[in-house]
Amino acid sequence: MTQSLFFRFLARVMMPVLILFSLFLLLRGHNEPGGGFVGGLVGAGSIVLMTLAYGAEEVRQRLRIDFLRTMYYGLAVAILAGVIGLVIGVAFQDAYWWTTFIQGIGSIEVSTPLLFDIGVYMVVLCVTSSIVMNMAEEGEREDH
């Protein structure tokens, strides 16, 4: 936790930018550099930044996300993505695409690799954040 006003302000400004960028990386990842892992790390970066600026306690209160449980949900999503290929296709992790049309956005492609990436994104984001926040809490306890 820091008292620096400048750093706190910057963290606040950067947080939405980092989260948007991480989502951008996640969606772009299928054919270009990016994907769930990198996206998750960048997303975790935003939470680390907030933890450094405001302290783990406050971030936990504001976000109200149980990181450990969300990690398991992410794992469930990733497994589901693999099982879809097994059920309707020839092999575990087989890739499938569906094109859907959403009013106002246009046609988008939904695929099992994307679902898998979303699962990985959730796992990486949650694991990294929960490790860093635990460490921050430990550090704060020692400071006092």
Add this chain to the structure above:
Amino acid sequence: MQPYIVLPLIIPLLMVLTALARFRVFRRRLAQIGAFANLLACVALLIVTETGQIQVSQMGGHPAPYGITLVVDPLSAIMLTIAAVIVFAVVIYSRAAIDINRERFTYYPLLGCLLLGINLAFLTGDLFTLYIAFEIMLMASFVLLTLGGERGQLEGGLKYVVLNVVGSTLFLIAIGLTYSVAGTLNLADLAQRLADAPSIGITTVLAGLFLIAFGIKAAIFPLFFWLPASYHTPPIAITALFGGLLTKVGIYSMWRVLVLVFPNELVVLQPLLLTLAMLTMITGVLGAVAQMDLRRLLSFHIVSQIGYLLMGTALLTEAGLAGAVFFMIHVILAKTALFFISGIAYEAQGSYDLKKLGGMRVMHPGVALLFVLAAFSLAGLPPLSGFWAKLLLIRAALEAGQYLVVAVALGVSLLTMYSMVKIWNEAFWAPPAPGRVAAMLSREDRRSLMFPTTLLVVLIVVVGLLAEPVIRLSSQAAVGLMQPAAYIDTVLVDSEVEE
């Protein structure tokens, strides 16, 4: 293509997900169901493979040398099944042997994670996935080892993780070099390419590197020091699981990688392998003789038994390898059963120290019977499983003309018998230590401790009495390794047909 062979990976993953269940008791029940489902899936795979059909699945439908291949041949099927039996027994046993705090802290999901690593190591058909399986196992086992955070656990865990990370690094270096030499990491493809090429110096170096990397994992001499330093620290259910399975995955990998891919290089390394096997047997058993703590004693015996497995491998004959596979089945069952029994002794008398134990024969005659069967099996008395295992190994060694190894193996058997008799005398036969009141186990605890132990001992007896089909299965697995044509064809040709 048989996509369902991925089941032994999906079931453990679902076991990991049981961490989401809110209640401890519910989580335990789910873990039991998961372990049982995994056992059923593995037995089904064993039955299908036993007819001679090698099962292959390409992850994501990518063809063989490029994608990730899962293969079940008789050897994998045997290993999968035996691992499933052990994990099922451990999950049942954990009900009484693992305290509430550890259960609360995702003990069962971690077991699922460990099972995932073990199953992946047995299923995979390429080197890099094998490395990943080792990493999953290392992470899961490290957390299980230190779960609870007692002082001794952290110390043991540190030694465990440092030496194993060294092993993993060597493994990774060897994988990188292999790729630069052969241009592929698919085991079937590697076997084919290296068999065509004449043996050059670098491949011998590679085989040596793999030997060291797997040697650290399997705890062979002189790389076994992490094992006695760490295995006695966690609760006995975890020690039983590790002692039964983890080092054996190292030996399995030696078979899969060294025997399949580097058969010519193994001939060069044979004297070294035989020496290591003898030294592993001797140091393990001598270390055990000196111990008075049950868990430490049994941990040293793990090392000594690894020597037998290495000996079967080093003979480089089908008979030797078949003996080693049979020995693997036997030793996993016997070792885990013995750890289970020492856990019961601990629950009943509150100590692992042989000096403080006593009178188990009178107070728990059933346990005494189970111990006698498991211990005699480990020592190699007929008609139990250990007798056939050692008979096969020693006959193979005699056929190969390695008389020194035979002498060492027989001597080590005697010493094994000696330390089993020591446990019997101190813990079962001797009168109870003065001032020690035997704690009565509650009925439920008793059931969850006795059922898996009895299951394993019954399996030991059954394997001993009905040795014929098991021997046939083992030699089928050994032939599959020594003559890899069927394996290579199924992995590589089948995927071409798919295209």
